[in-house]
Amino acid sequence: MMFLLILFTSAFLFPSSNALDFCVGDLGAPQDPAGYSCKKAEAVTVKDFVFSGLSVAGNTSNVMKAAVTPAFSTQFPGINGLGVSLARLDLAVGGRTAMHTHPEGTEVLTIIQGTLCAGFISSTNKVYLTSLHEGDVMAFPQGLMHFQINVGKSPALAFASFSSTSPVIYFMDYAWFANDLPTQILQKTTFLDPDQIQRLKELLGGTN
Incomplete structure (x- = not known):
């Protein structure tokens, strides 16, 4: 019995050399909620x-005057399964x-440069709003x-930085107005008048 306990403890403290240190994403395979399947070990390189x-500034010549450059698992296969990712935010x-x-x-x-007004809304509708300057850090x-x-x-x-390899970015305005959801439905659910809804649809590429 004591021998089995020592054997189990040793296996826990000193895992097999065959254990996976990482799981570089195979971007040619389907992605599921757990991420990509692992690329074959012999195909993995430092790249x-x-x-x-x-390192490259995003194109801010758009209606939002903003650009988000992601470094999620789709762009950065080495972080697949590691629970972290990054993105660059450029704001004109x-x-x-x-x-x-x-x-x-x-x-x-x-914040690397510039001054931002930033905030988030809690599930109880409390607003957390502040100004951010170079060197400031804020959690959302x-x-x-x-x-x-x-x-x-x-x-x-x-x-x-994100606590996920694929955190997903879900823009509310685009979800409402950049699709073919009928104006009548949006009018009833947002309290906006049809003219406002049509202007927003035209601005963001929606129809109907």
Whole structure:
């Protein structure tokens, strides 16, 4: 009995060399809620653990004057299964991220340059609102609606980290107005008048 206990303890403290240290995502395979299946070990290289996309500024010439450059598992296969990811946020003067949520992860935002007005709304409808400056860090809890607005006189840059390899970005305005949901339904559920709804649909690419 004592021998079995020692054997079990040793196996726990000193795991087999065959245990997986990581699971680099096979981007050619389907993705499920747990992530991508693992790339074959012989096909893994150091390049899988390096992503250079966040060094390039995003294109902010759009209606939001903002750009989000993700480094999720789809772009960065080395983080597959590790429970972390990153993104770059570029905001032109007056730029903003529409109200959005990340259903799969908490966000921590670090301000590199510029001044942002940022906040989130709790499940009890309490608003947490503040101004963020270079070097500030703010957490946005998983699943809660939040936003960022560049209120400074120069472009702003921030980097976000997430507690998920694929946190998902769900923009509320686009969910409402960038599709073919009938205006009559939106009128009843948002209390907006049809003209306002049509203007928003035209702005964001929706129909009907």
